[in-house]
Amino acid sequence: MSRLQTILALFAGFACIVAIALPYGQIADGQAMSWHYWPLLLVLLASIAALAVWFRGMPFAVAGGLAVLGGVVLMLLLPRIDLALTGYWAALVAMWTLAWLFAERLSLAIAGGEVAERPYGVLIPLMFGAAILTAWEAITLGANIPKILLPAPSAIWEVLLANIPVLAADFQQTFIKAVLIGYGLGCGVGFGVAIAIDRSPFLKAGLLPLGNFVSALPLVGIAPIMVMWFGFDWPSKAAVVVVMTFFPMLVNTIAGLNGSGEMERDLMRTYAAGYWHTLFKLRLPAAAPFIFNALKINSTLALIGAIVAEFFGTPIVGMGFRISSEIGKLNVEMVWAEIAMAAVAGSVFYWVVVLIERAVTFWHPSVRGGRA
Amino acid sequence: MSSVVTAKDLSLTFATSDGPVHALSEVNLEIEKGEFVSFIGPSGCGKTTFLRTIADLEDLTSGTLEINGMSAREARQARAYGYVFQAAALYPWRTIEKNIALPLEIMGYSKPERDKRIERTLDLVNLSGFAKKHPWQLSGGMQQRASIARALAFDADLLLMDEPFGALDEIVRDHLNEELLKLWRRTEKTICFVTHSIPEAVYLSTKIVVMSPRPGRVTDVIASTLPDERPLDIRETPEFLAIAARVREGLRAGHSYEE
Numbered sequence: 001m002s003r004l005q006t007i008l009a010l011f012a013g014f015a016c017i018v019a020i021a022l023p024y025g026q027i028a029d030g031q032a033m034s035w036h037y038w039p040l041l042l043v044l045l046a047s048i049a050a051l052a053v054w055f056r057g058m059p060f061a062v063a064g065g066l067a068v069l070g071g072v073v074l075m076l077l078l079p080r081i082d083l084a085l086t087g088y089w090a091a092l093v094a095m096w097t098l099a100w101l102f103a104e105r106l107s108l109a110i111a112g113g114e115v116a117e118r119p120y121g122v123l124i125p126l127m128f129g130a131a132i133l134t135a136w137e138a139i140t141l142g143a144n145i146p147k148i149l150l151p152a153p154s155a156i157w158e159v160l161l162a163n164i165p166v167l168a169a170d171f172q173q174t175f176i177k178a179v180l181i182g183y184g185l186g187c188g189v190g191f192g193v194a195i196a197i198d199r200s201p202f203l204k205a206g207l208l209p210l211g212n213f214v215s216a217l218p219l220v221g222i223a224p225i226m227v228m229w230f231g232f233d234w235p236s237k238a239a240v241v242v243v244m245t246f247f248p249m250l251v252n253t254i255a256g257l258n259g260s261g262e263m264e265r266d267l268m269r270t271y272a273a274g275y276w277h278t279l280f281k282l283r284l285p286a287a288a289p290f291i292f293n294a295l296k297i298n299s300t301l302a303l304i305g306a307i308v309a310e311f312f313g314t315p316i317v318g319m320g321f322r323i324s325s326e327i328g329k330l331n332v333e334m335v336w337a338e339i340a341m342a343a344v345a346g347s348v349f350y351w352v353v354v355l356i357e358r359a360v361t362f363w364h365p366s367v368r369g370g371r372a
Numbered sequence: 373m374s375s376v377v378t379a380k381d382l383s384l385t386f387a388t389s390d391g392p393v394h395a396l397s398e399v400n401l402e403i404e405k406g407e408f409v410s411f412i413g414p415s416g417c418g419k420t421t422f423l424r425t426i427a428d429l430e431d432l433t434s435g436t437l438e439i440n441g442m443s444a445r446e447a448r449q450a451r452a453y454g455y456v457f458q459a460a461a462l463y464p465w466r467t468i469e470k471n472i473a474l475p476l477e478i479m480g481y482s483k484p485e486r487d488k489r490i491e492r493t494l495d496l497v498n499l500s501g502f503a504k505k506h507p508w509q510l511s512g513g514m515q516q517r518a519s520i521a522r523a524l525a526f527d528a529d530l531l532l533m534d535e536p537f538g539a540l541d542e543i544v545r546d547h548l549n550e551e552l553l554k555l556w557r558r559t560e561k562t563i564c565f566v567t568h569s570i571p572e573a574v575y576l577s578t579k580i581v582v583m584s585p586r587p588g589r590v591t592d593v594i595a596s597t598l599p600d601e602r603p604l605d606i607r608e609t610p611e612f613l614a615i616a617a618r619v620r621e622g623l624r625a626g627h628s629y630e631e
Binding site: 267268 | 427428429448449450451453454455457458459461463464465474475477478479506508
């Protein structure tokens with residue numbers, strides 16, 4: 001058991017004792033509540049007992065189980081009180097610490113080969129996400145944070161569920177149309193221009209500085225101009241995305257095309273291989289890691305570009321439009337719901353690109369985890 | 373016997389920022405069909421440059437060079453030689469069999485013909501059973517054998533090898549030298565082999581070309597008197613040691629100690 005785990009265990013125990021000793025909440029008439037809620041008392045006592053029994057090396061299942069149980073009890077307690085007091089926060093800290101201890105114990109168990117990486121490795125980020133959401137919910141509701149500043153996850157979730165048709169339309173407008181089409185065009189054109197530039201020194205002198213120039217244009221500057229050119233609907237947003245994604249793809253592809261080794265190219269010369277053979281059999285495969293870098297960078301850039309572009313003129317649908325109009329109505333839950341959707345869509349998009357990258361560049365040392 | 377490589381007064385000068393560098397100066401050499409010729413000399417003597425000039429990877433400055441009666445460029449375009457580099461230079465995204473298929477694909481061989489040749493050359497370098505592996509899954513020696521198989525796949529009569537075993541340890545190297553000799557006898561190819569190891573040169577060659585630097589030139593051409601059948605312990609015989617001594621002598625004579 002490492003020193004960190006000892007400290008965590010001691011700290012968790014201390015927090016449990018504080019949580020039992022001090023009142024956990026206040027109800028309408030200002031009365032402080034101490035031991036009225038037996039499930040909380042039970043979890044805290046069980047945690048202290050478990051920490052005492054397994055002070056050296058608590059099984060990760062026990063730590064995790066207690067943390068989850070404690071989290072659930074703390075959530076159930078929230079509607080029963082008007083304001084959380086020190087005891088509640090101490091209990092929250094205790095459960096957080098137990099969750100941390102769980103992560104430490106589990107990663108140790110995985111490293112020691114006691115449990116398999118799959119599926120147990122997934123538990124750590126899951127527990128982390130749950131802990132963040134629990135703390136968020138507890139702090140916003142327990143401390144009565146104004147919802148304008150930060151709404152509770154449960155409130156955001158409710159709004160999200162109630163507005164699925166609206167969100168779906170926004171998603172369709174911004175992600176399916178503007179982002180995906182703009183991304184495909186921007187990456188495709190960047191790739192094509194890179195091949196052309198590589199072929200011709202004349203284009204290299206002319207197009208590369210132009211691409212550089214375009215990429216240096218500020219997003220807020222080009223977005224309104226694109227609206228002038230391509231109208232209010234999604235084509236203008238797709239155009240912004242094209243401008244944003246073009247240059248990373250261009251630069252990375254050019255770098256990738258020059259990335260194949262001297263010896264490998266000499267080898268192609270000894271076969272008297274033509275330009276296209278060399279391109280398809282050597283230079284493009286060797287450039288693949290670079291190209292996928294650009295695809296990954298662009299997957300997040302595209303979403304940002306499309307959402308921001310909608311702030312500069314849009315029909316009454318779209319993620320960016322919804323964010324700007326709902327914040328005007330102080331309907332922050334809806335804004336957060338859009339943010340949540342954007343975060344999930346962006347992550348999934350990125351993740352899909354990574355999966356394809358792994359399949360295509362399986363041979364690269366960074367993917368197969370070996371030496372060069 | 374017909375000559376495969378004929379160099380007459382071949383010179384090659386690189387223009388560098390420090391002025392011209394005479395990489396090769398008036399090299400005259402004739403390589404006959406079926407010979408195993410080693411090029412040996414200290415670094416900077418132009419042995420690799422000479423090999424690259426034969427392969428049309430460098431352009432000669434003056435003199436003439438004929439390969440199978442053609443210019444170097446024509447010979448390259450006719451795919452007259454297979455080249456083995458210092459490193460295996462296998463493409464990591466291709467399996468071993470696909471790497472061997474690479475020149476065959478470029479040269480337009482049909483799929484059944486490719487498969488036949490892959491099988492045959494893999495057998496030749498004792499790599500059957502590793503066809504589906506990727507290069508990084510193989511040891512350095514096996515990778516270099518695969519690269520030799522790749523150079524053999526399209527049946528060029530001339531094999532150019534640029535220190536192919538330089539990066540390998542001595543035990544692997546001995547083994548591969550033995551294999552290479554067997555392969556040379558079986559395939560009756562002409563082999564040009566660059567090395568800076570005297571025992572390697574003497575063990576392998578029918579002819580040893582000793583070169584010296586500044587400017588790169590040929591100082592001695594030694595015809596080996598060793599028999600065709602060469603077990604590894606031939607390296608302890610007086611005959612072998614005598615040839616090695618002459619090579620060493622040639623290297624010493626060509627080396628200037630003034631710098």
